[in-house]
Structures are given as structure tokens and as C-alpha cells.
Amino acid sequence: MVSCQSSERPEGMYAIFETDRGKIVASLEFEKAPMTVGNFVGLAEGRLDAANGKPFYNGTVFHRVEPGFVIQGGDPKGDGTGGPGYRFPDEFSPDLKHDGAGILSMANAGSNTNGSQFFITLGAAAWLDGRHSVFGKVVEGQEVASAIVAGDRIKSLKIERVGSAAKNFDASQKAWDERLSAAYAALRAAAQAKRQSDRAAIQASWPDAVEDEYGIFQKVLRKGFGDTPAKGDTVSVIYKGMLLDGTVFDQSALSGGPLSFTIGTGEIIDGWDKVVSSMRKAEKRIAIIPPELAYGSSGISGVIPADAYLVFEMELTAIKK
Incomplete structure (x- = not known):
């Protein structure tokens, strides 16, 4: 059964977090950040190999809470050191910014080190732009996010699709492999171009x-x-x-x-x-x-x-x- 509230949501893709403090609903930018959303959804639905056929985020905790800044979760170890067993490149869109509370973004350990950990902002954090990959925004329950304390659980995380575009979005392992391969190919091409440009600058100066x-x-x-x-x-x-x-x-x-x-x-x-x-x-x-x-x-x-x-x-x- 679909609740009346969910049926009234606009077309799109939504992550529904059931936490110890209540429900948080975030819209997912599957068109502007398809790789990042594909990873998140594939893990949440247990469709990626790393999830072993189970909803990856269910039972995990918000291990880091910085009042007024972020709540962070998605670590299967629960201490900030865990992940899905792989890393993937950053994915930036110029109009996806950390411009207020409720921004859903990837936690990382530096450039191109994304895994399963994510955070939700509790206020604007412009200094994170271009460093962390934004892939969604809270549309319901920001007051719940603000009430989260370290150790609170994500009891369940479900994905809801509204409309044909969201329903047709592929979060399978095959689609993930293709997106990841394309992203790394783009990184290699960019690195090669930058290297050539840098060497030309050195030889000129x-x-x-x-x-x-x-x-x-x-x-x-x-x-x-x-x-x-x-x-x-x-x-x-x-x-x-x-x-x-x-x-x-x-x-x-x-x-x-x-x-x-x-x-x-x-x-x-x-x-x-x-x-x-x-x-x-x-x-x-x-x-x-x-x-x-x-x-x-x-x-x-x-x-x-x-x-x-x-x-x-x-x-x-x-x-x-």
C-alpha cells in the first residue's frame, strides 16, 4: 500500500529513512548525479554485490553528529572507518550545492574516495562545494534530522520511485559497473590533459x-x-x-x-x-x-x-x- 502522503509527492526518486527519531525523506538527483545515486540506491535496495542481497543501510547508525553542521551515517562498522569495499570518483553538478540545511551529500577521505558514507547538512556549508558530491535534498523531516544524536539508528531506508523516469532508472550492478568504468575513463582523460598542460606551462616558464x-x-x-x-x-x-x-x-x-x-x-x-x-x-x-x-x-x-x-x-x- 502507498500512503496518501507519498502519493502526493512530485515525480522523482526519494530515499525514505526511518530512524530512531522519526522519518526523513530526501529527493534524489538521479539525473544530475546518476553515478552517486546509482551507488546509494543500489546499496539501499541490496542490488549491488557489496550489499550481499540485503538493504545495506538498514540497522546502521549516524556515527557522527556535528550540531549546526552535519549528521553523518552509512558506515556498516559504525565508527567512520567502514564502507562497501570499494571507492568511486566524485560527481559534481554546478547547480547542486551545499547551500542550506537538508543537503544529502557524500562523505569522503579526499578526492575520489566515495563509498557508502553520506551526510545531511544542518545549515549552509559552501566550503564543501566541489569537494563533496551532492546527490539529494531533504524534503520532509528536516526537524528529525536536526534532532538526531550520535548512535541513532537508521531502522530502514527504502527507495520510492514516482513517475516513469524514476522507475526506469537502473540501479543494478551492471549499470553501476558501466557508470564506474565511464567515470574512471573520464578521470584518466582529464588527468592526461592536465599533465600535458602542466608540462607545457613548465617548459614555457x-x-x-x-x-x-x-x-x-x-x-x-x-x-x-x-x-x-x-x-x-x-x-x-x-x-x-x-x-x-x-x-x-x-x-x-x-x-x-x-x-x-x-x-x-x-x-x-x-x-x-x-x-x-x-x-x-x-x-x-x-x-x-x-x-x-x-x-x-x-x-x-x-x-x-x-x-x-x-x-x-x-x-x-x-x-x-
Whole structure:
């Protein structure tokens, strides 16, 4: 039987959360965020392999509650560390934003690390735009969402389809595999295009920098003297770190002096180890380090973008054996 209330809903797809505090109903943006909705619905209905034929979210808890900010759930472990056993890319639509309370969005551990965890906003959170994939909005029961406390259960999560478009939306494993494959293909194509663009920018701005076997572009500004440091040596470096567009994200001057670290022990990004290991005392260089030897596809939120080349002005001031 369909309730009178549900029959009055406009055409669309809805997630109906029955929680310890009451009912929350969210509309799902299956046309603007088909991959993210396909994952959520496929898990909720037990249609994805990861759900083992059972409604994935039933019995899970809201493990994180930040008053005025978000309630977060969808973790089968209930502690924020769990998921469905896979990750999938971000999916952004320009008109889906964290612009108020009731926004349903994916929790993640960085770019392209979505799984099963989601959150519902308790207020506007514009800083999450472009970082978390919005895929729905609460249309009933926002007061219930606001009353949730950590540990409250999702007793059941059901999907309701109203209208032909929603009923025809495919949330099967086959459809999920196709969407995921297409998303990763698009990511690879975008990464390749960005890489080519970045290399062109490097060659235009530093035409005399020489690329080594690791893909690091280097230019010696001042020669040093003595031996190069060996693994286990402690070195001190004055530096300034920049993005390719010249934006400074860090410099030793802000820390009161040179940065000291031990060569070859993983204290610093791989690119630094490789560059400094080939420098001599008092030498000064520009080193342009590729993302795979820096912060990779994760970057540093709000500081270093994903897949970013990093430009360093470096001066080796001391080597201690």
C-alpha cells in the first residue's frame, strides 16, 4: 500500500529513512548525479554485490553528529572507518550545492574516495562545494534530522520511485559497473590533459630546467661544494614552495628558519629526498616536482590541489653525518 502522503509527492526518486527519531525523506538527483545515486540506491535496495542481497543501510547508525553542521551515517562498522569495499570518483553538478540545511551529500577521505558514507547538512556549508558530491535534498523531516544524536539508528531506508523516469532508472550492478568504468575513463582523460598542460606551462616558464629520470625538472641557481648527503644524514634546507601559477603555499621563512630532516627515511615527500640527495652544501636550485613524488591525487585540502606539480626554490644550508 502507498500512503496518501507519498502519493502526493512530485515525480522523482526519494530515499525514505526511518530512524530512531522519526522519518526523513530526501529527493534524489538521479539525473544530475546518476553515478552517486546509482551507488546509494543500489546499496539501499541490496542490488549491488557489496550489499550481499540485503538493504545495506538498514540497522546502521549516524556515527557522527556535528550540531549546526552535519549528521553523518552509512558506515556498516559504525565508527567512520567502514564502507562497501570499494571507492568511486566524485560527481559534481554546478547547480547542486551545499547551500542550506537538508543537503544529502557524500562523505569522503579526499578526492575520489566515495563509498557508502553520506551526510545531511544542518545549515549552509559552501566550503564543501566541489569537494563533496551532492546527490539529494531533504524534503520532509528536516526537524528529525536536526534532532538526531550520535548512535541513532537508521531502522530502514527504502527507495520510492514516482513517475516513469524514476522507475526506469537502473540501479543494478551492471549499470553501476558501466557508470564506474565511464567515470574512471573520464578521470584518466582529464588527468592526461592536465599533465600535458602542466608540462607545457613548465617548459614555457622554465625553459632551461632539465628533466631527470624521475620526471623532476631542475635548474641549478648556485653551485655548492663538498659531498652530497647520504641516506641517514640530517640536512637543513631553506625553501619556498609554490604552485605552477606562482601561488606560495609554504616557506621556511614562516617557520623561523631552515627545515631539517633525515635523508631517505620518509620524513619528507619523495621528490624532496631525490632532489636534496643530489645537492651539495650551499647549493641553490629550482626543483619542479611531479604529483606522484609530492601529494599525488589527494593533494592537501585547501592548500595543494590534486595532481599538482610543485615548484620549490631550495637552498641546502647544512649536512650533518
